[in-house]
Amino acid sequence: MTGNFEGNELKDRLNLIESMIAEGRRTTESWGWTFVLWGVAYYVAIAWSAWGNSMVAWPVTMTAAGVLTGAVASRMTSSKPETTIGRAMGSIWIALGASIFVLMMSLAISGRLDTHVSVAVIGAMLGMANLTSSLILKWTMQFGCAVVWLATAVAACFVSDRQCAILFLAAIFVCQIVFGIYAMISESRRRDLQKGSKGAVHA
């Protein structure tokens, strides 16, 4: 059987295997929008709690953002392949959300929640999640976000209330809004490149 095959045809098969394996491994999920959504949710919660002086601002906003993320994500991922990296990424952010929610609710109910503790805890947790994700994905931009969040967490322990709030708002803007938009643009460019370079595979 092999005697009939041209060298080019065999090389073609080899190239096909390599390109399809690379295609399958490529991150297929588009999650840039979640960073923007959560960044906006943080701003809404901060504004609501500051000017509305409401105790329910954070729990309600965070729950709403969580439900919205879950609803959109379940629709998005229904036709995507399940990969180990994809599940690892999902696990990190779900674990982060659950941990922050439980801890912050407990601190709020017990009356031990203050600006410094909130920013330090949220900053450290977001720093850890971004750091883990950036190391797995080898993503320099996300590594930068991790550094910003961890620096914010450390600074929150030493600066004044007002400076702490400004630091938190700035970190949200850089690591959620700007990074989220950057991720969305990168994903869009990658999709366009894929569309342009892909041809049909026939039997």
Next chain:
Amino acid sequence: MPELPELNPVIHGKLRLALLSLLVSVEEAEFTWLRAKTGSTDGNLGAQLQKLEEAGYVTVEKRFVQRKPQTLYRMTEAGRAALTEYVRALRQLLGGAIEVS
């Protein structure tokens, strides 16, 4: 002159080879994702996947998600072994290097 290795005819089909190469890098994949990645038609894709299923290289699971039917494909250990063997034979024929993991 040493005897050249045989290439598995089930895997050698271009679309079937593309499908196994896609499935080797993911845990499971939906029919629509495989169709998008290969650019194949529904009929051709279904026929080739059936051949792979009959060979024991993939398993299929049909389920409903949000009331919509979903067909999921997974590569079996036999499929992984067959693809690895196919790549080994190709490598021997071409002297190239490729990794399947």
